[in-house]
Every structure is written in C-alpha cells, then in structure tokens.
Amino acid sequence: MAFAGPVLLKRIPADPAQRKLHRWADYVATGGYEGFQKARSIPPEDVIKLVIESGLRGRGGAGFPCGTKWTFLPKDVHPRYLAVNFDESEPGTFKDRYLIDHDPHVLLEGIAIAAYANRITTSYIYIRGEYHRQAKVLEEAIAEAYAHGVFGGKHPGTDIIHNCYVHRGAGAYICGEETGLLESLEGKRGWPRIKPPFPAVAGAFAKPTIINNVETLACLPHIMLNGAAWFKSMGTPSSAGPKLFGVSGHVHKPGVFENELGVKMSALIEKHAGGVKGGKYKAAIPGGVSMGILGTDQYDAELDFDIGKKYNVLGLGTAGVIVMNDQTDLVLALRNIVRFFAHESCGQCTPCREGTAWMHKILNRIAAGFGKPRDFDLLMEVALSMGAMPGTTICGLADGANWAVRTFLQKFPEEFKARLKSPQVQGVNLAPVAATV
Amino acid sequence: MAWIVEDRLKPYSPTRSEPYLSPAIRKQVEEKYFPRYPDKRAALLPLFHIIMHEYGYIAPQAIDEAAEFLGLARAQVQDAVTFYEEFRLQPSGTYVINVCRSISCELLGYRAVLEKIRQTFGIDPGETTADHKITVQEVECLGACEQAPCALVNEELHGCLQPEEFVRRLQELSR
Numbered sequence: 255m256a257f258a259g260p261v262l263l264k265r266i267p268a269d270p271a272q273r274k275l276h277r278w279a280d281y282v283a284t285g286g287y288e289g290f291q292k293a294r295s296i297p298p299e300d301v302i303k304l305v306i307e308s309g310l311r312g313r314g315g316a317g318f319p320c321g322t323k324w325t326f327l328p329k330d331v332h333p334r335y336l337a338v339n340f341d342e343s344e345p346g347t348f349k350d351r352y353l354i355d356h357d358p359h360v361l362l363e364g365i366a367i368a369a370y371a372n373r374i375t376t377s378y379i380y381i382r383g384e385y386h387r388q389a390k391v392l393e394e395a396i397a398e399a400y401a402h403g404v405f406g407g408k409h410p411g412t413d414i415i416h417n418c419y420v421h422r423g424a425g426a427y428i429c430g431e432e433t434g435l436l437e438s439l440e441g442k443r444g445w446p447r448i449k450p451p452f453p454a455v456a457g458a459f460a461k462p463t464i465i466n467n468v469e470t471l472a473c474l475p476h477i478m479l480n481g482a483a484w485f486k487s488m489g490t491p492s493s494a495g496p497k498l499f500g501v502s503g504h505v506h507k508p509g510v511f512e513n514e515l516g517v518k519m520s521a522l523i524e525k526h527a528g529g530v531k532g533g534k535y536k537a538a539i540p541g542g543v544s545m546g547i548l549g550t551d552q553y554d555a556e557l558d559f560d561i562g563k564k565y566n567v568l569g570l571g572t573a574g575v576i577v578m579n580d581q582t583d584l585v586l587a588l589r590n591i592v593r594f595f596a597h598e599s600c601g602q603c604t605p606c607r608e609g610t611a612w613m614h615k616i617l618n619r620i621a622a623g624f625g626k627p628r629d630f631d632l633l634m635e636v637a638l639s640m641g642a643m644p645g646t647t648i649c650g651l652a653d654g655a656n657w658a659v660r661t662f663l664q665k666f667p668e669e670f671k672a673r674l675k676s677p678q679v680q681g682v683n684l685a686p687v688a689a690t691v
Numbered sequence: 692m693a694w695i696v697e698d699r700l701k702p703y704s705p706t707r708s709e710p711y712l713s714p715a716i717r718k719q720v721e722e723k724y725f726p727r728y729p730d731k732r733a734a735l736l737p738l739f740h741i742i743m744h745e746y747g748y749i750a751p752q753a754i755d756e757a758a759e760f761l762g763l764a765r766a767q768v769q770d771a772v773t774f775y776e777e778f779r780l781q782p783s784g785t786y787v788i789n790v791c792r793s794i795s796c797e798l799l800g801y802r803a804v805l806e807k808i809r810q811t812f813g814i815d816p817g818e819t820t821a822d823h824k825i826t827v828q829e830v831e832c833l834g835a836c837e838q839a840p841c842a843l844v845n846e847e848l849h850g851c852l853q854p855e856e857f858v859r860r861l862q863e864l865s866r
Contacts, residue, residue: 346795352837383740383777384777384830387846421737422737422740424736424740425775427832440730440732441761444775502795503799508838586797
C-alpha cells in the first residue's frame, strides 16, 4: 500500500482559498488530456485490457469491476451509449459534486477514454436537478472540449461520431439506480426496469449502454498515464486505487478527502476531518445511508470493498461517511433514514413501498414514546422481508432500507429497547418529538 | 419521487390564448435538444426544465402543449412530469427555499432553520407567504452534506446555515 499524494484531487488544494475552477487552459497546463492522447495511441481493446488489469472497481456504490462491465457490450451492435451517473442523491454523498465544482475536465477526459475504448456514439451525463451550478460548469467545459476536438469527431478507423451531452434530472433519488436513470433519460418516470435484459444489452433507447459513476471515469486518465501497476500499488488487493471520501456529520472539518482504499475510518476522521465534534465517537455510516451503520467498536474499520463481509454492513457504497457523536439519538437518526427511503421509494414494488412506509410509522411511534415491546422484532421482520436480495423487489432501494434498519437494531439494540420498556400513559404524552437527533 | 395527482374536484384551469410553449421555447428545444436524442420523447425533461425556469410552475395547459409538441399522449407527459419533485404543478413564491432534511442536515440542526423561518415568515414547509415572495419546502439530501445544514434558494446553494443570519438574508431578498 502506497498512497503518495492526491490523484483525483491533485488540482484541488486542501486550502479552500486556493481552490478554483479549472477550465480548459488550466487543465491542459497541468497534464490534462494526456491520458486521452495515450489511449488514442493504442487500440481500443488494449484500453479495456488495461482497465481490467488495473482492478478499477465502480465508485458509485456497487463496486463492480469497470473493465469487466465494458466487456458485456455485444460486439458490433451500434449505436452504443454511455450514461454517466452523476445523480449522487444518496444522503452523505457529495464527492462527485466537489470534483466537478473544481475539475470538470477530468470527467470529460474519462468519458472520452471510455467512449474511445467502447466505440460509444453518445455520452449522456445524467446530473441531478439540484446541481444547477455543476450543470452549467459541465455545459461550459463540454463546449470547450468540443472546440478542441475532444468530442464531435469520429472514433479513429470508424464512421462513428462521438457526442457528449448533459441531461438534467429533476429531483428523484431512484434515478440514481441505473435502469431508473435510463428511463428518466428517455423522458419517462424513473421506474427501475426488471432485469434482464441488462443495460449492456438493451439500455438507453433499447441499445447497448454502459453506466459508470463520475469518480470511476475520473480515474481513467490517471490509469492511462501511469499504468495498471501504479494504480494497483494503492489500496488493497481486492480494492485497488485511490478513493474520494466525503465526511460529514459530527466532525470538526467536514469535506471531501482522498486516500487509498482500505484506509481506516479512524484515520480518516482524525487526520483529515479534524476529529469528532461535540462528544466521543459513537457510530458512523460508511458510505451513504443505505449501507447500514458501523458500531462503536468498529471505529477502526478499513474502508474498502470488503467492508461488508468484515463489519456487517451492506458495503462501502459511495464512501460518504456520516459520523455521529455520543449525544446522537439513534432512534431519531434511523427514523430520518427510513423516512428518506419511504419518501423516495418509487412505489412499483409492494414490499418496498409498504415496508418503508410502515417502518417509518413504527419509528415515529417509538420516537414519540408510544413504542410497543414487540416493535423491535416487528421492525426487524419487516426489514428482512424486503429487497432485491431476499428477491422481493426490482431494485436495491429496499435493500438499502433493509440494511439500515437491521444494522441499527443489531448494533444498538439497547438504545431501541430502552425506548420500548416503559410505555407512556396512552393518550397523554403527546409531547412533540425532540427537536434534534 | 412523490405521488402528485390531479385534483379533479377543481375546474380545469382557464386556458390562456398565449401558448406556454412560446415560439422561442419551441425553437430552443428543436435546435438544441432534439438532435441530442434518438427520439423526441427524451427531450421531455429538458423541455420542462425550460418551462419551470420560465414560469416557475407547470400549468395543465403546458402539459397539453408539450404532449402535442413531443408527439405523445397527454397521459404520457402527465405520467412523467408528476413523478419528479422539482416540477411544481402549482405556482410558488418568487423565492423557493428548499431546506435539506436528510441525515447530516438533521444531525446539524436543519429543524432550527425551519423553526426560524416559521417564526419570521409565519410559514411551514409547503406554504407560501401571503405576498407570494417566499415558499419554503423540505427536500431530501441536496448533496452538500459538508455544508450542513444547507438549503437551495431557487437555483443557488446556501451552506453552513446559521438560522438568524439565513433568515436575515431571506428578508433582504424578499424586500
């Protein structure tokens, strides 16, 4: 393991006063688009091979090997699309926004490399509607890239012209799910599709489509320039490379920090984020609320793609770490998370639509002091019954709700049970729910 | 997402003779967005973003016109538009304050921001002031958790909110 210094954040200094938006000239002056030139100097197949060799895994949440995903495209079927997932709606996640705020061209270069390797016809950057500024920044950067011939030209040796556009979402978490994103791209409601067919075979507009996260694509220029061995020298054997971590919640210096995969959460919180604020460490969410929670004794958890097996959470997710101090009421924290899922469930699948809504009602009841002793088991039962992994829903949104609830209950049972032990006098204690978590 | 349904007890809003999809809007969509996608339907979101930007909400008549313009059934357009929270079907105040209520913002006190807004302007989430200047809403994560608590004021992000100071800024805006 050797993480020498920032890779993805090399143009974004830690000192906020020195940060600036890198436009074309700034980007090219600092080695920009050299990775793209290098990619164009070798056959597309070799680019894919290099990406597979580097061990780059998707940074959007699932951690699927990027190069392998590309090989699923059927041969010689055109047009093909690249959908860039910049929906980033998972609570606690803001790394992609931070990157694009300062360095939009690194994404465009990544897109250009992926498009060259896969003979893509059109790349759509699906950006969430709330990111007004970032959409403008990207539009301007794309115009610069067109002016300099990055987009709008033919892939060498073919007649395929590659174009790149921004497509804005309009406020729906589910559009970050890859097939929900494709539906939204097509101008429909963002309802995830039943798979198969997988997007690589029939995705956007029923044509072969790759969907990659912003950070995944931003790794490509660096891999092209420095090689697979360099990339693998960072991180762990199964989780190669540098990674952006967004730290928020009860810390002194919240923000986006870069380190290698496998960095200990304690190191991230203490060295980068200035330590826990307002009390001692109690719990943290490793990567967006759908991943579940790390307990008080899991402060030193290594943040890599194996975290799920080792620490009983769903996975690394988006690496948006949310830290909670010992003053935090976890019943209210979980209620907030479940309310999010209940609100964002698209409503297609009954277990998800009903399960999230009922869990929210039960948690409201517990928070208000009317929890019944059986509510603990009831919550667990509802949680475990929903999700793509038990096989009851189309997409993974319900799994997120499931893992959030089950890990809170498993790791902090006393906190929940204490709220159920002493039933309040029914109909009297209607005091408002405490104002803070 | 949200389930927003048409209130059929209210009469259909009066049609206006001037179309919502002005020639300028049609031209912009035809020239800028149609070439981007293999079919016209995909231009639905960009089209309604323009309508939202122009009028601040989506009138029923705009949905009719969009359906005709995109070559779709009205139901198809209605189906898509009502799915997205950003597309408002009712007029709002001049300034729409979207206060984030997700986990990091709750940990760091978004409720105090809403409370201060309630005290100052007399509005709860979902309501608009009588002078139609300010609408306040709760929204899910805005993707700016390092600046929690945060809010979007129309298209601009305001982070690390201090309730008093934020409300003062809103008062200045709405003056």
